[in-house]
Amino acid sequence: AQSVTQPDIHITVSEGASLELRCNYSYGATPYLFWYVQSPGQGLQLLLKYFSGDTLVQGIKGFEAEFKRSQSSFNLRKPSVHWSDAAEYFCAVGANTGFQKLVFGTGTRLLVSP
Amino acid sequence: DAMVIQNPRYQVTQFGKPVTLSCSQTLNHNVMYWYQQKSSQAPKLLFHYYDKDFNNEADTPDNFQSRRPNTSFCFLDIRSPGLGDAAMYLCATSRDIGRKGETQYFGPGTRLLVL
Numbered sequence: 001a002q003s004v005t006q007p008d009i010h011i012t013v014s015e016g017a018s019l020e021l022r023c024n025y026s027y028g029a030t031p032y033l034f035w036y037v038q039s040p041g042q043g044l045q046l047l048l049k050y051f052s053g054d055t056l057v058q059g060i061k062g063f064e065a066e067f068k069r070s071q072s073s074f075n076l077r078k079p080s081v082h083w084s085d086a087a088e089y090f091c092a093v094g095a096n097t098g099f100q101k102l103v104f105g106t107g108t109r110l111l112v113s114p
Numbered sequence: 115d116a117m118v119i120q121n122p123r124y125q126v127t128q129f130g131k132p133v134t135l136s137c138s139q140t141l142n143h144n145v146m147y148w149y150q151q152k153s154s155q156a157p158k159l160l161f162h163y164y165d166k167d168f169n170n171e172a173d174t175p176d177n178f179q180s181r182r183p184n185t186s187f188c189f190l191d192i193r194s195p196g197l198g199d200a201a202m203y204l205c206a207t208s209r210d211i212g213r214k215g216e217t218q219y220f221g222p223g224t225r226l227l228v229l
Binding site for chain 2: 105
């Protein structure tokens with residue numbers, strides 16, 4: 001069964017600084033990988049996804065993520081954080097056969113300081 | 115804009131009193147999902163509908179039921195809410211199942227409080 005680990009519960013970044021959120025997955029085959037963002041009291045919005053091809057994936061709001069098979073990682077990055085990026089970020093893995101159940105990590109809460 | 119709508123956004127119920135949460139979608143997607151998200155935790159899939167085919171997760175309590183009367187609407191029924199059922203309930207849709215990189219689109223959620 002697939003699983004996701006997000007080792008950082010909270011991260012604080014200064015506005016304008018770069019950001020990297022870590023995600024490690026466990027799955028026996030090539031996974032489908034997703035990053036979602038959740039603002040307070042809101043649902044989840046898809047930032048980006050990977051399922052094949054180029055291992056560097058571009059998403060919305062200036063985010064990107066890199067799939068590294070050797071490290072079982074799919075870290076999310078942004079070169080310059082804005083105050084509006086403060087939110088909860090969830091990494092998720094989906095199986096690539098049959099029913100594509102999403103398994104989410106426990107999330108990383110991003111705080112942006114002035 | 116095509117979207118996933120959840121009503122109400124906040125629901126207060128009493129311990130043991132049945133409650134129904136509503137989800138509708140204008141995306142015309144085949145699949146609708148219900149997730150439970152407790153405070154500071156990851157969303158957890160309760161069940162999903164593929165068209166009219168209902169699929170329950172093995173660890174979803176019997177207290178939780180769902181109905182999908184048509185493509186657009188899906189309901190989550192909690193027959194006898196307990197204090198432990200207080201959570202955010204998220205509805206999501208996807209066009210299909212098992213397609214490569216199929217994206218799930220989430221609604222804003224309904225926060226349930228059990229008194």
